[in-house]
Amino acid sequence: MAAGGFDARFVDRLSDRHTCTICLLALREPTVTKCGHLFCNNCVRLLARCGRIVCPVCREEQNESEIYPNNYDKREIMSLKIYCDQQEKGCGWKGELRERETHNETCGYVDVLCYDCEEMVMKKDIENRTKKTCKNRKVECVYCKTTVTFTFLNDHHGKCEMYQVPCEYCKQRVARREMNKHVSKDGTCSYSSLACEFREAGCQFIGNRKALKNHLHYELASHVSLLMKQQSKTKSLLSSTRACLAKRECELENLKLFLTKNITMPVSQPDIFVYEWNITNWSFWCTSDLDNRILSKPFYTGPQGYCLCLRLFPAGFGDFTGSHVSVDVFVHKGDYDDQLPKKQHCKFSFTLIDQQPDAINVVVRREKTVELIPGKYFDATNDFNSRNIEFTILRS
Template sequence: MIIFCTNQPSGCESEFKLKELKSHLEVCAFQMIDCMHKERGCTARMARQDYMNHLKIDCQFRVITCINCGEEYTMQEKKDHENSCKMQPVDCPNRCGVTNIPQNKLEEHLKNTCTEAWLTCKYYIYGCEFKGVLKLMKSHMSEFSEIHLEMVSKHTTQLEMKYAEAVRLVTDLQGKMSLMETKYEVTDKELRETKEKCMKNEKLLQNLQRMLATRLDVITELEKKIQSTSNKEEINELSAKLLSEHDAVKNLESKVQILEETRFSVPVGGGGASNIGAAQLNNFHSRITTLDKDVGLHSIRLAEQDLRFQILETASYDGVLIWKIKDLSRRKRDADSGKTLSLYSQPFYTSRFGYKMCARVYLNGDGMGKGSHVSLFFVVMKGDYDALLPWPFRQKVTLMLLDQETGRRHLSDSFRPDPSSSSFKRPVTDMNIASGCPLFVAQSVLQDGMYVKEDTVFFKIIVDISDLYV
């Protein structure tokens, strides 16, 4: 069933099916909508086609920028800001004749250029206490030049004396440093000799430990023989041997204890065992580093595959793109600083085998919208089925910023491609030059909770495919 738009009395001449009424009203130029600054107090209501002019010219709650300091405020706050602006032009309070001085530059003027300002002689650090206006200061500088020279000379003499004293202190410190270096060399030599002795004691300790182990084996055998024999003489003989072995073991144990105390009282560096441990540790570190690199490469490949799956999952094949941009405040800062000038959306299509397209946004504006507007563009991309499609691209394109609060005050703009523009001819590279709206919306709109929620904004791109049969 074909119907007329409900805004026909206002001038809309569109005809469409009944089921398309809701989608048409979302973009209808004659639909009545409220101002985006309604919560701030704006009660204006106007047709969508007059909405942008209202925001730019009529709305008393729109955000404007001070021409002096660059600070943003609403139109209603203009007077209050002008009274408090730090860069508001003022006249010199000393009435020297200079006017239109920014308030934040007034102190610099009074200090350096004002002819009526009260100045201090620049030789005050040398002892001159004269103060006066610029005219008197010039006279003073001329008349007292010799006295100033004497002050500077006296001050220089004092500095030379301090310098001589500093040189003497440096010489003393250099002598002490030389003595410390000599002591360090002697100590280093003694340390090397101690390390060598310690290594020898280490070897001796190992030999004594082997001897002790042998003696312990002998004692164990003797004890077994004592338990197995009943001959008294043999018992006495074995007991005597056992006592002698116990004495030998005690002597060895005392020597081992002395060597162990000597070994642990001196720091030993460069031992064979420590070198082997260090080599093993380096080997483990090398293997761990190699494994980390392999894991990193696999992580990168997984991330690439995940990105491809995300693009495929979010791809649209009906000519409509819903583009969600998260972390808007961070991305806006990157755009303002020039770190990331623009963002590209995921690709979308007019059909499975149709045109391939995407959107591009400049959050800090591009061209004539630089610094003041958000610029939104439409891009025709190189697709797999371009050879089967009619060129140049001729479908109507609608760009929208979605209202997340009521869903009724979307900001939109539409255009039909210029067939002679290279932006809409068959792509020969990955994508054509972007085409769209450099003045899409003012940047102040991105500060409104109606369009930005949870630091996220939604753009919608609609490509008219009603007359497209490919």
């Protein structure tokens, strides 16, 4: 029973007097009944939960008030010699039962949790594990002094700039970040392949450092010849480049003159320009305030044309309030107004399209010729006699 006596390894055989007949372990807080039998205090109290206490030995019914602690036997039991609970793991401690808890707190054979790898380890080994054997211990890279997890140390070495890697030519180990310098012309590698410094002039020699030194010493005349040929080619290329640049400068000046002459002229407007305005949530606009209006985004009639903006009254405007949809157009301030006529007649065609399911597509179409005057509104619809629709306005 979990709440019963001491489950310990006793040096001498435990006597029957010191054994609880309920849990069969060494008595813990021994109590004596009126019939003279000894039990663990917790064991006999568990019997009391059943409503009546009957001695398991003599079957005599007991009264809970007649059960008393037995300190004499308690002292005897606590003085009994026991082995450490971790005896099988190698602990050789032996002492009195009363010293058990104190010993367990310091016993090196008790299992504790390694917080790096979350495995159970004997307490005496935990320090060595966290420093030397745990796979998740923290270690310092001997090359760059960065702290990394031991499991990922090899991955770190694979990209560590200070890690020593072998040179492919001389096999000497050099820091990764110094390798390019090591095999370069000014480096220390004696076997790396180096190109002749006159390579751009046409010399194709490639060899190790010693061979390159001899090549430069004995091939001086051929290098001078290569430089003379390169100089001749460079002069020819320079002359050709100058001629090409002169031609491009002439073309650029002509283009500037053309743009200067034509940029101030308005670009001719297309015969037909379509602007589509899709208004959603039409039922909301119709049920809102009668003075409500919707503005479109500004748009141009074409490249370098007039800038216009549509204004729509879902509930109508003026005499048509409450019965029609009214639309007018505002000539907005645009970027090209100073290049356009102050007044210009323009023909507008408005098309109202019903987008609801099973509806007639084109509800109504209006055409009107108006005069564009910057900063002025003008009626462009003659008012549409319809309100309960979702629609698109097209201007052409």
